[in-house]
Amino acid sequence: MTYSLDHQDIRDGIAKLSQDFGGEYWQDCDKQDAYPAAFVDRLTAEGYLAALIPEAYGGLGLPLSAGGAILEEIHRSGGNAAACHAQMYTMGTLLRHGSEEQKRSWLPQIASGALRLQAFGVTEPTSGTDTSALKTTARKQGDHYIINGQKLWTSRAAQSDLMILLARTSPVPEGGKKTDGLSVFLVDMRDVLDKSLTIRPVSTMMNHSTTQVFFDDMPVPAANLIGEEGKGFRYILSGMNAERMLIAAECIGDAKWFIQQARNYGCEREVFGRPIAQNQGIQFPLARAYSSMRSAELMLQKAYQLYEQGHNPGEEANLSKLQAADASWQAAEACLQTFGGFGFATEYNVERKYRETRLYQVAPVSTNLILSYIAEHVLKMPRSY
């Protein structure tokens, strides 16, 4: 992998930082189901999590592709950016749709690391893919909204100070769209935790710090409503392309890690008196995974280019996420197979990364929904749901 990519200085910086957080660090976090706090603190201290915040609000003011380079390199180095990636895309909702006052009061604190905005409360037990069916309500009462309901899979809620929350402020209008009447709030969880807000961890097949959260008459100042009441769904939707591109970057990082590990192991491991990498049965799946990864990477570069020119590249963002998630899974399979029995031993990190990269076929958006997008919006076939 000798071709050159954008933001090489950022990639080098993350690769260097990651040397202090090797496989054993991630294995320990995984075994203890622990949040990789030291890693996230270091990224924050070195300014990486403020990459996409404009300089006027204390951030680095870098383009989306720089955020992608950070996330990709974390994954290529064997780590997992799931502990902090949401700060890059949830913050976009505040950036694009928040008032000047909101941005001035929150963004500098997020940029400095004084506050974490890592939680994104959209999914509920009965509404995942169909976001518009969500049941959490926000009722206006004086200068506050009162929130009631439940969210599921709210990752990093326990490690975050702030949460971007989507709730219903008015019922679906007669004959109107199901997506109308939803609103976005910036919730300062420090004020309400263990009073009207309860967070319970959800154990998963990989270490992900995900939770379910319960709102019981939780007050949120009306000043924390982002944008206009009732238009929240389109605000969340407007951040989806950036989210897809950043997740694609993580998948590409994973694919590179798997391919590199398998290549190295295959060249060293001798069976029948010669390296297993000499067998085409070992080479070809890795060469295919590399081919898929490179195609995904090219699509992602195209998506970044359009996005940074001010377009909203729905097709390219969705395709890059689809291709990258497939490439990382293909590479994970080929890597595990190359390692044989040793792939199942925790010390090689292959089984950990294998579990981690599987998520991207389902969350933050499932493969089926991306295919539906392509079918409906690109191929102009009838909507299926």
Ligand SMILES: Cc1cc2nc3c(=O)[nH]c(=O)nc-3n(C[C@H](O)[C@H](O)[C@H](O)COP(=O)(O)OP(=O)(O)OC[C@H]3O[C@@H](n4cnc5c(N)ncnc54)[C@H](O)[C@@H]3O)c2cc1C
């Ligand atoms: C570890 C983890 C972390 C997460 N973190 C967050 C988070 O921080 N914040 C948050 O809000 N959410 C989060 N999620 C939720 C995630 O976004 C949802 O799991 C995802 O959107 C799918 O929703 P669901 O699980 O309810 O599946 P469902 O909606 O029940 O769907 C189940 C399956 O049916 C398929 N399906 C449904 N409808 C159709 C259709 N019309 N056509 C074809 N296939 C269809 C889906 O693609 C999926 O494969 C997380 C999930 C996980 C597992």
